[in-house]
Amino acid sequence: MTAILFIIGLNLCLGLIYCRYYLRSLSLNIEKPLQFISILFGFAAAGCSLIVGSLLDHYLLSDSIVYKAFFLSSLVEESFKLVFIIFLFRNNRIDYNLSDGIVYAVFLGLTFGIIENILYFQELEFWSLIFRTVTSLPFHLMTSGILGAYTVMYLNSNKQNYPFVYLWKGLLFTYLLHGFYNYSALALHERMIYIPVILILAFVTLEYFVTKSKVIPPKSILDAINLKFDDYHLRSIFKKQNAWLRMGQGLVKRKEISLFLKISKEKLFYIGILFSITTFFFIIFLAYPLTIYILFPSIQITEYECIFLDYPFFIMVSLLLAGSINPKFFQDRILKVPSVNAVRLENDIFYENSVVFHFSGKFFYTPLNAPELLRGNLSVSFWIYGKEFSKRKGKVVWFNSSEISSTDAGAMVQLEEIPLREILFWYYGRFLQNLKNFFRTFRFVRKRKSRKGD
Known part of the structure; x- marks a missing residue:
C-alpha cells in the first residue's frame, strides 16, 4: 500500500x-x-x-x-x-x-x-x-x-x-x-x-x-x-x-x-x-x-x-x-535561403510579373506593385527551377492596403487547383538548392580557415 x-x-x-x-x-x-x-x-x-x-x-x-x-x-x-x-x-x-x-x-x-x-x-x-x-x-x-x-x-x-x-x-x-x-x-x-x-x-x-x-x-x-x-x-x-x-x-x-x-x-x-x-x-x-x-x-x-x-x-x-x-x-532571423521563382498573374485588364518564394498547398504570397488591380479570376503561370507551369486559375484572396507603397506590398493568391507533381517538383528543386547552398557554405568556411592559416 x-x-x-x-x-x-x-x-x-x-x-x-x-x-x-x-x-x-x-x-x-x-x-x-x-x-x-x-x-x-x-x-x-x-x-x-x-x-x-x-x-x-x-x-x-x-x-x-x-x-x-x-x-x-x-x-x-x-x-x-x-x-x-x-x-x-x-x-x-x-x-x-x-x-x-x-x-x-x-x-x-x-x-x-x-x-x-x-x-x-x-x-x-x-x-x-x-x-x-x-x-x-x-x-x-x-x-x-x-x-x-x-x-x-x-x-x-x-x-x-x-x-x-x-x-x-x-x-x-x-x-x-x-x-x-x-x-x-x-x-x-x-x-x-x-x-x-x-x-x-x-x-x-x-x-x-x-x-x-x-x-x-x-x-x-x-x-x-x-x-x-x-x-x-x-x-x-x-x-x-x-x-x-x-x-x-x-x-x-x-x-x-x-x-x-x-x-x-x-x-x-x-x-x-x-x-x-x-x-x-x-x-x-x-x-x-x-x-x-x-x-x-x-x-x-x-x-x-x-x-x-x-x-x-x-x-x-x-x-x-x-x-x-x-x-x-x-x-527576425533568416533561417533558410529563399527559393526565387518567377510568376505571372493576369486578368482581362492588367498583368504583372513577380516572384514567389514559397508555396503552401494551393496558396502563395507574392510581391506586387498594384495588387488592387488584380481583381476577379486570374491566369497564373509559374517558372519553377527553369520549368514552366502555365495558365493555372486563381484569385487574390487577401492584400494589405496599408502596404501598397512599401517594399513588402503583395497579395495572397489562391489557386483553384495545383497538381501534386508540381508541388513535389518544387520541393525537389528546393532540396537541390539547399544542398548546393550547404556545400557552398562549407567551401566558403574552409577557404576562410585556410586564409587565416596562411
Whole structure:
C-alpha cells in the first residue's frame, strides 16, 4: 500500500511541476472548467487505448518487440490522444491560439500518463514503476502538447489548403517518437541509453512550439486582419526571405540576434546541483557498483542508469534549454535561403510579373506593385527551377492596403487547383538548392580557415 501511494504521489508531483512550467512559459490564466474537462478527456483517451490495446493483444498475438513498440502501444495511444484532443478543442470553445492548444493538451497527456503508470502497478516491480514514472509521464505530457499544437494549426488554417496535413505530421512525428521510446524500453540494456535522447527531442520540439506561440498573433488579431494561421505563416516567410534578399544586396544591415537568451544565475544554480548529484551517482556506478544494491535493494543496473544518470541528464538539458530560446530569433532571423521563382498573374485588364518564394498547398504570397488591380479570376503561370507551369486559375484572396507603397506590398493568391507533381517538383528543386547552398557554405568556411592559416 505504501508503494502505490508513493508512486501516485510521485506521478502527481512530477505532473504538477511540468504543468506549472508550461503555464509559466506561456503566461496563461487557464479556465478551471476547461482544465477539468481536459483531465476527463485524458481519462477517456487512456481507457479507450487500454481497451483497444488489450483486444489487439488478445487477437493478434506476437512476441515481436517491433510489433509491440510500434503498433500495439504507440499507434493506438497517439491516435486516441489525437482524436480526443480534436474532440476537446472543437466542442469546448477553445480560442485556437497556439498557447491554449499546448496547455490543454498537456493536461490531457498528464492524466493519460498517470493513469497508464498506475495501471502498471500490478505488473512491474517498484523500481520499474519509478523508471516509468520519471520517463513515460513527461513523454506523454510532451507528445500531447505537440499534438495540441498541430491540432490548433489544423483548426485555424484555410479549409481549401489541405489543413489535414498538420494532423498527419503531428501524428506521424509523435507515433515514431513513441515507437522508438517503447522499443528502447522493451530492449532494456541494449537500447535504454536512447531514452534520454528521445525525451530531449520531444522537449525541444514542444519548446519550439512554445517559442513560436510567442511570435504568432492570437486568433482574434488574425481574424481582425482576415488571415488564417497558414496565411500568416506564408506571409511571414515572404517577409523574412524578402529581407534576406535585401540584406544580400546590401540594402539593409543585418541585425545580430542571438538564438539563446542569457541564462539566469538561478537556473545555473539548479543545473549545478543536478550535475553534482548525477556525478555522485556516476562515481558510485563506476567505482563502487556493489554499493548500488545496498542503497537500492532489488534494483537492476539498467534501472539505476536510467533513474539516477539518464533522467537527471534529461532534466539538466531541459533546464538549460527551457525559456532560453529567443523568440525574436524566429521572428527576425533568416533561417533558410529563399527559393526565387518567377510568376505571372493576369486578368482581362492588367498583368504583372513577380516572384514567389514559397508555396503552401494551393496558396502563395507574392510581391506586387498594384495588387488592387488584380481583381476577379486570374491566369497564373509559374517558372519553377527553369520549368514552366502555365495558365493555372486563381484569385487574390487577401492584400494589405496599408502596404501598397512599401517594399513588402503583395497579395495572397489562391489557386483553384495545383497538381501534386508540381508541388513535389518544387520541393525537389528546393532540396537541390539547399544542398548546393550547404556545400557552398562549407567551401566558403574552409577557404576562410585556410586564409587565416596562411
